[in-house]
Amino acid sequence: MLTLYSEVLIRKLLTSLHLEQGADSAKFVMLLDGLAATEQRKVLFSVLKLLSADFLDRLGLCDSDESKRLISAVAGAIAPIVWECQTRRRHITEWLTGPTGAGLGEGIGIRRAVLAVVSQDKEAVLGVLEKSISQFGDQLYIKHSPILQQEGR
């Protein structure tokens, strides 16, 4: 889904328009707003992937103070780009629970960060929990989903 070129491009824009010191995130939001819905989704998921790869992948499973700090920093980076937009909030909720699981295969760190963002919205987090619980009860899901995704819940 993410070619070398699109990764370079997205990382460049994410860094210069959003993450960098002094960057104005409104510019990155503007960039996303200009995209068609399907592209927005694609870019948003790529952003999560890049954030995970660049900041969270080496955390592993154990819970340290450093991991808490990093995860909340990443959550802080995700929040402003999805917050104002209903569609993008729906996209990240779906990223967490979707059966085809765009978030599937990503580390636990990024899942925790995304959940932290989603949890700002009571209704959304209820949706995530409901979906997750129903998946837990589903024998088929338990047998066939990667253990990593299950641990994330």
Place this chain on the structure above:
Amino acid sequence: MMDDFLTPVATIRSGEKSPIKPVQEVKQTTQSRNPMSPEDALKTLRSEPEYDSLMSVLRYLSRSQQPELAGFDIRRPSPISAQLVQVLVSETVPNYWAIMKEDSPTTKHSTQGLLLSCLRSITGINSVLERLRATIHDSARNNGKRSHLSLELAVLLELLHNLLKDHDCVLGIWKSATAGTDKRGRLRPIEQELLALFGSGKIISLAAEAETLVRDGSSKTDADGYWTGDALRYTRWIGENIVAAFLSESASDIAKFFSGLFAKALGLGHSGK
């Protein structure tokens, strides 16, 4: 005895120098004539002008970009600007590029800088690409005269590289192409053209092909300095251009177009080769 022998030689040398001076003086007297209209400029360009009159034509053409001068802008599409661009690319560039390079560095007001500002437009870049395509074709057909053609390819690549190198290049071209078009309907075709030019693999694939031929044709390779044929570096360049556009003060006007360019550029790995 040795001294006697050397003196006459020195005399002959000073005698050789004198015939050159009058020629230079002639050049300077022809220079004073400035073009009166775009048509006039076209006529001058077509008649293999002296370097100095070329300079005044270029100065005239780039000065006409200021709005107070009759509304003619070589960077806006019109029959006459198309002809001017065509002559600049197919005659002026091959004949004068090397002299221009020696003459002065590429500052805004050097001859080369003036030429570049005349060609930094959709029409200009497209016609450089067209010329590249034609020359690649020729070079593939007759292997005999290769060195001459690969020299021309090298010049065209250098030109293309110089046209595109700044990070506000796309924004600048967008601005000059859309200046004065407030209607959405007029804007769309222009933006489509820009997307097709910068968002596709067109520049990359032509430049890459030309670079290969240049490398094959000559032993010394300054082709490493070019990035236009390197998809990864081109992608970075597009990224820089999008960033520059969003950081500019006109961000809200250009957001839609540059988001579109971003979306198109995301497919860069797939198009091309």
